[in-house]
Amino acid sequence: MKSEPITIILFGRAVCKRLKKDVFKIMPIISLKQQKNDTLSKEIKALPPPKTAYVPLCSSRRENLVATVSVGDTVTPFVTLSQPESGKGSPVNSPFFGKVISIKKFVIPAVGKLPCAEIEVKNTAEQHPDRETAKPEDFSKEEIMDACMRAGIVDELDGRRLWEKLAEASRSGLAAVAVDAVEDDLYSSAGLCVLMNYGGEVAKGLILAGIAANLAERFIAVYSDKSWDEKINESYGGLPVRRFEGKYPQNHKLRKDLDAKGGGIAIGPQAARALYRAVTQNEMQTHTIVTVAGDCVLRSGNYLVPVGMPVGELLYHAGASEQAQLILAGGYIRGIPVTQDTPVYQGLTAVIAVREADKKASVPCIGCGSCASVCPVGLMPNYILEQLAGGHYSMVGGDAIGCIGCGLCTLVCPSKIYVSAGVAKVKKEILELNKFHMEERSDVYGKR
Ligand code: SF4
Ligand code: SF4
Structure with a gap:
């Protein structure tokens, strides 16, 4: 079943070594025949x-x-x-x-x-229908952050607390915030589904996130495919929709877009909607x-x-x-x-x-380097896993933080190791460590 929808173009390790690291930054490498039609055609x-x-x-x-x-x-x-x-x-x-x-x-x-x-x-x-008429602009950043904390919102993109991400972005002086609905994984369609059904609420949540973190540039990003393109609007609540197309993975393009705008953060469609409902309706996630x-x-x-x-x-x-x-x-x-x-x-x-x-059976890493060869952002996942085993997160944090979670390293690993899960764990640990470090220096939200 797996061989049918996925075509993998692998590069030999020797060839990869000769290529510049930048090549990987722009080289999505898998053709996926998306399997979302069924789930997108149904109501939630x-x-x-x-x-x-x-x-x-x-x-x-x-x-x-x-x-x-x-x-x-x-x-x-x-x-x-x-x-x-x-x-x-x-x-x-x-x-x-x-x-x-x-x-x-x-x-x-x-x-x-x-x-x-x-x-x-x-x-x-029970979830209640949208009954709020207040505009996002009616709320101050303090009110938004308070509601975000109280509602206990976790961002589905990375499993982090949304208020922490917004506070960090505010401290860092970034410029942009995007809703990341670039769901390029084979079956996943929850984010697109939320956007199609609750696009107005998602857009208002995005505006609220922008106000809370002083991020003036706001847009929504989706993965483009002819089977669902027509179901996605050109804009929601006045915010433009950007479409990324091509081979898997695509979500690193959003990061490049945000970098080009002076730096920014991405949040999930569900987190954006939850923020809107928390601020306007005091709803918990x-x-x-x-x-x-x-x-x-x-x-x-x-x-x-x-x-x-x-x-x-x-x-x-x-x-x-x-x-x-x-x-x-x-x-x-x-x-x-x-x-x-x-x-x-x-x-x-x-x-x-x-x-x-x-896929269940896994044997120790044989050091083949396949994971590093396919990583679209040029990481060495096997090295990060080694450090994970030793618990020295800080030594590899910079690398792991660059992971876009595409899962290609897991897909190609001949030892059937869930490499991306290990990298994700290191990334989360490092972000948590950074959070405590930054909080000590914070003068924006640190005294809350
Ligand atoms: S999931 Fe693996 S291949 Fe993808 S960016 Fe992270 S380390 Fe690289
Ligand atoms: S983690 Fe898997 S793909 Fe990476 S070097 Fe080890 S065996 Fe090879």
Whole structure:
């Protein structure tokens, strides 16, 4: 199945060595026959709450959140489950009515083991239609940042807290902010779906992000393909849509665009929409829209899922067959293997179930250099993995931060190592370390 939609053009290592690093910066290398038509042709389907949910009590291992609920407590939608020890930052809010029956640890992809509140669920929070008429310009940057923190928004692009990204961008004096709906992975369409269905809210969220971080240049980026181009407007809420086309990967083009404008940040469509709803309607981010697809999924589509639902239950709703040998969270190429017990977490946008058991087996790195050969931004992922094993993140941080998460290194690795997952972990750790370092010097939001 995999060989049909994907054509890989590999370069021998010797040839690659002779090419300049810049060549890789402009060289997407895979032709993908996109598999989004099915999911994009359907409405977003809201799922009923699970009987039991496992809500992660923080979004990263470095986030110092303390549980505010105990075993036996009754919870209601939007009640705080955990909050920052320092008082500054985002809480985790409950998506459910129910009762806390335990606190357990689960492995969250590219993050590690996180404590989760096991909740016996009675019902879930409902999303309300847009009922706000206020304009984004009516809000001050302080009001936007407060709402962003309170709502506990996680950006699906990188799993980071949105308020932290905006505060960093503000401190760094950047110029631009873009909604990144460049979903070039094979099946993933949650971001495009959000843009098609809630484009106005996404645009207003983008304007709010720009106000909060003093970023005057604002635009929306999508991956262009004839099968869905007509469904995407030329602009949303007055903000232009830029289309990137060509071979996989494409999201590095957005980064180059932002650099050309004097530097900027990209945020996900769901994070932008959540920001709009947090500011104007005081809504907490308790759900995520997830593409469920793959050759074992009968009812592929985009589902509105409460955080904490086990992945196995999500697959059950989507009619996944028992033949699924591999479940990938985050996409087919970029994805990381998970189990049916893994809880749906904030920022999860794709669950792909496939029959490829062979992808599971992994042997040690043989140092072939294939991962470095295909990396479109010229990194040496095998070297980064070596450092990850040694725990010396700071030595390779600069490199790992440049990773665009395309997953090509994983795709070509003959040892079947999830190389991109390791690089993503290093990148997240470094960004977290930088955050604490920058906060010490901050005079913008540091005193909040
Ligand atoms: S995922 Fe791998 S190939 Fe892609 S940019 Fe990151 S390190 Fe390079
Ligand atoms: S991580 Fe995989 S692709 Fe990279 S050098 Fe090692 S074996 Fe080769």
